[in-house]
Amino acid sequence: MxxxxxxxxxxxxxxxPRSGAGNGPLSVTELAQRARRLLEGEFxxxxxxxxxxxxxxxxxxxxxxxxxxxxSQIPAVLWEGSAKSLDFxxxxxxxxxxxxxxTLYAPRGRFQFICQKLTLAGEGLLEAKxxxxxxxYEARGWFDESLKKPLPFLPRVIGxxxxxxxxxxxxxxxxxxxxxxxxxxxxxxxxxxxxGAAEDIARAIRLxxxxxxxxxxxxxxxxxxxxxxxxxxxxxxxxxIRQARTPxxxxxxxxxxxxxxDRVADVRxxxxxxxxxxxxxxxxxxxxxxxxxxxxxxREVTGLLRNAALTVDALGRSWALREPxxxxxxxxxxxxxxxxxxxxxxxxxxxxxxxxxHRLDRLSSGRLLVARLARARQDVMGLRKAMDAAMQRSLxxxxxxxxxxxxxxxxxxxxxxxxxxxxxTRTKSDGRILRTANDMAPGDEIVTLLADGEIVSRxxxx
Amino acid sequence: xxxKVDLSFEEKLKKLEDIVESLENGELALEKAxxxxxxxxxxxxxLQADLDRMEKxxxxxxxxxxxxxFEGTTGEDxxx
Numbered sequence: 001m002x003x004x005x006x007x008x009x010x011x012x013x014x015x016x017p018r019s020g021a022g023n024g025p026l027s028v029t030e031l032a033q034r035a036r037r038l039l040e041g042e043f044x045x046x047x048x049x050x051x052x053x054x055x056x057x058x059x060x061x062x063x064x065x066x067x068x069x070x071x072s073q074i075p076a077v078l079w080e081g082s083a084k085s086l087d088f089x090x091x092x093x094x095x096x097x098x099x100x101x102x103t104l105y106a107p108r109g110r111f112q113f114i115c116q117k118l119t120l121a122g123e124g125l126l127e128a129k130x131x132x133x134x135x136x137y138e139a140r141g142w143f144d145e146s147l148k149k150p151l152p153f154l155p156r157v158i159g160x161x162x163x164x165x166x167x168x169x170x171x172x173x174x175x176x177x178x179x180x181x182x183x184x185x186x187x188x189x190x191x192x193x194x195x196g197a198a199e200d201i202a203r204a205i206r207l208x209x210x211x212x213x214x215x216x217x218x219x220x221x222x223x224x225x226x227x228x229x230x231x232x233x234x235x236x237x238x239x240x241i242r243q244a245r246t247p248x249x250x251x252x253x254x255x256x257x258x259x260x261x262d263r264v265a266d267v268r269x270x271x272x273x274x275x276x277x278x279x280x281x282x283x284x285x286x287x288x289x290x291x292x293x294x295x296x297x298x299r300e301v302t303g304l305l306r307n308a309a310l311t312v313d314a315l316g317r318s319w320a321l322r323e324p325x326x327x328x329x330x331x332x333x334x335x336x337x338x339x340x341x342x343x344x345x346x347x348x349x350x351x352x353x354x355x356x357x358h359r360l361d362r363l364s365s366g367r368l369l370v371a372r373l374a375r376a377r378q379d380v381m382g383l384r385k386a387m388d389a390a391m392q393r394s395l396x397x398x399x400x401x402x403x404x405x406x407x408x409x410x411x412x413x414x415x416x417x418x419x420x421x422x423x424x425t426r427t428k429s430d431g432r433i434l435r436t437a438n439d440m441a442p443g444d445e446i447v448t449l450l451a452d453g454e455i456v457s458r459x460x461x462x
Numbered sequence: 463x464x465x466k467v468d469l470s471f472e473e474k475l476k477k478l479e480d481i482v483e484s485l486e487n488g489e490l491a492l493e494k495a496x497x498x499x500x501x502x503x504x505x506x507x508x509l510q511a512d513l514d515r516m517e518k519x520x521x522x523x524x525x526x527x528x529x530x531x532f533e534g535t536t537g538e539d540x541x542x
Contacts, residue, residue, distance in 0.1 A: 153472040164522060164532070173520065182516040187532050188523045207523065287513055293478050294506045300485040301499040308492050421493055 032106035039111075043102035048074075048113065049121050052094045057083075063090060067098060067113060074102075076113040088120050095121035126226050130233055133260060142242055148266045149247040151278065154286075155215035157184045158279055159208035159246070161201055164189040167222035168251060168272040175276025180283045186214060192221035197231035202240035209244040217244065218275045219261060220251030232259040241265055251275035309435060312422050324409050331405060335398040342391050349383050419451035428456065471512050478505040 026034075050067035057063050061080030066073050076098065078090075088094070100116040137143060158176065162168045164187060176183055188204035191197040201219065208214050219241065221229070231237060232252045238260045241248050250265035251272045262268040269275035353376070360372050418424065425434040428445035440446065440459045448455045481502040485495060522532035 177518070177520075182518045184517070184519040185532075186521050186523065186529070204523075283513075283516075290475070290478075290506065290509045290513065293482050294503075296482045296486065297478075297499060297502045297506070300482070301495060304485075304490075304492060304495050 029106065032104060032109065036104040036106060039102045039104055045099070045101060047097060047099045049095070049097045050074075052090065052096055053092050055090060055092055065090070067096075074113050075110065076100075076115055078115040078118060082115065082117070086118060090118070097121045126230065130226070130260075133233060133235075134263070137238065137260060137264065142238070143263045147242075151247050151249070151267060152215045154281060155279065157186055157211070157213045157215060159211070159214040159217045160185060160187045161190055161204040161208065161217065161219045162187070162221055162272075163192045166192065168192075168220050171222075171272040172218060172220075172251065172276045175273045176280055179277065180280045182283060183280055186211075191231075193224065193228050193231055198234035198236040201231060202236035205237070205240040205244060205248075209240075209246045214246055216279055217246050217248045218251055218269075218272075218279060219248055219265070220269070220272055220275060221253065222272070223253045223257065226257075229253050229257055229259055232261040237261050238264050249275050249279060308422065312417060312424075313435070315417060327405055327409055328402075331398065331402050334401070335395075338394045338398060342387070342394060345390075346387055349387065353380055353383070418449065424449040471509070474505050474509055474512075478502055478509065481505070 048067060050069050050073075052065050053068055053073075054066040055063065056065070061083060063078040063080075063083045065076055065078070067076045068074075078086075083090070097119050098113065098115045098117070100114045102111070102113055104111055141147075160169065160172060162172075169187065173185065176185065186208065188208050190200040190204040192201065205217065205219060208217055219232075219237075221232070229252060232250075241250070241261055241264050247266045249267045249269050250259070250262045251269040251274070252259045252261055255270040258268075267278060269278060356376060360376065425446050425448045426432060427434060427439070428447050431447075434440065434446065442459050442461055444459045446457055446459060448457065481498050484490065485498060485502075490498065520532050521529045524530055
């Protein structure tokens with residue numbers, strides 16, 4: 001209704017009833033209409049705060065409910081168009097602030113409040129507070145990623161701060177113990193809503209953080225309204241988490257409920273169950289992983305030893321070790337050849353000398369002959385010296401070659417191989433060389449030949 | 463400043479992984495390989511001992527500052 005605010009004396013369309021005197025009584029409709037105009041005039045735009053109850057929806061989508069407080073109630077309606085754009089769930093018990101006007105629906109004689117706009121009462125305040133606190137802590141840098149501590153891989157003791165009778169502890173424990181049946185958990189019970197909850201939670205956090213054996217903390221509670229969760233937005237809790245030296249996992253409510261505790265914690269778990277998953281590794285996987293590493297270790301070394309054994313075997317079978325005499329015989333053969341060559345060259349020199357002497361014989365001149373003989377004698381001496389030198393050189397060469405091959409032979413001998421760290425193991429019973437560990441059973445005796453002696457042992461396990 | 467956390471299990475596990483990898487990559491003299499193997503066997507034994515030593519232990523702090531066993535709940539109560 002577009003009527004101006006009512007004034008006492010003149011209301012548009014309102015005439016004080018004239019009692020008696022010729023106008024007769026009003027009709028019901030007249031009375032109803034007048035009353036309606038009165039109401040709409042006086043209460044054309046009002047804001048009223050109250051609790052919603054008796055909610056019901058008509059087929060066309062209009063919502064009928066009652067606004068009430070401790071002493072009074074007023075029927076109300078929210079038309080379908082406005083109901084569609086509500087940003088909260090309209091249900092009994094919710095506190096709201098309703099803006100609209102009062103009216104009288106004449107056909108039913110029904111006094112009601114037509115809602116134009118409906119907002120949550122209590123929540124609006126809290127939400128504003130939440131936004132302000134968020135901005136403040138953000139500005140202080142309390143939510144920075146760089147401050148977040150990593151979680152320990154395998155915590156010795158897991159500390160949990162929550163209600164001992166809530167849904168959260170149940171979910172956390174169930175998940176945690178399923179993954180790691182031998183985990184160690186310490187619960188510090190705390191009120192998670194209501195008066196004093198924030199202080200209680202903070203105290204519990206500090207208690208667990210102070211313990212040396214607690215390597216990680218889970219702080220949380222089950223789902224609820226913003227009011228229910230409010231303790232986790234309060235300064236004592238945020239401070240306690242921020243100052244904790246132990247890594248903190250927050251698990252407050254469900255995925256949509258983000259509290260300041262969640263922002264300041266080192267890790268946010270979207271649900272308590274999820275907290276149970278991230279806080280501890282699967283025990284089975286750990287045990288299996290360790291076992292597999294040992295397997296790989298054993299397999300690698302077995303392979304290495306087998307290769308080494310094969311090498312030693314191959315060396316043992318090589319012809320040089322089997323027949324070292326051949327090396328010596330070869331060297332001896334070379335020496336013989338050299339000697340023969342020397343002898344031949346000596347013979348040749350001797351023959352040439354003889355030819356020369358013969359030629360000298362045939363010459364007639366005596367003095368020339370003597371001089372020639374003297375020269376010849378010198379030649380012979382020189383030749384002999386040269387021959388001696390050549391022979392010495394050959395002999396030295398041959399000896400050097402023998403000297404060279406000697407150590408090589410030695411290094412190839414089985415004894416030298418042993419001194420490099422290899423050993424040859426034989427069975428005591430029949431003296432055969434051990435090539436495979438499967439040949440032996442615990443209790444068997446074995447003899448291990450090392451470079452400088454033998455060791456007799458008894459097999460413990462193979 | 464973070465609390466000093468005993469990471470020995472994780473460190474031992476990492477060392478054992480490193481040893482196994484270095485052996486698998488080959489190129490180690492036999493003596494060094496056997497030496498590493500022995501170190502690996504020791505680490506494995508320690509890790510096993512650590513795992514075996516773990517025991518389930520679920521406790522709750524009391525108001526007096528002590529600890530009691532915590533049985534857990536059915537999880538049906540509302541948080542209060």
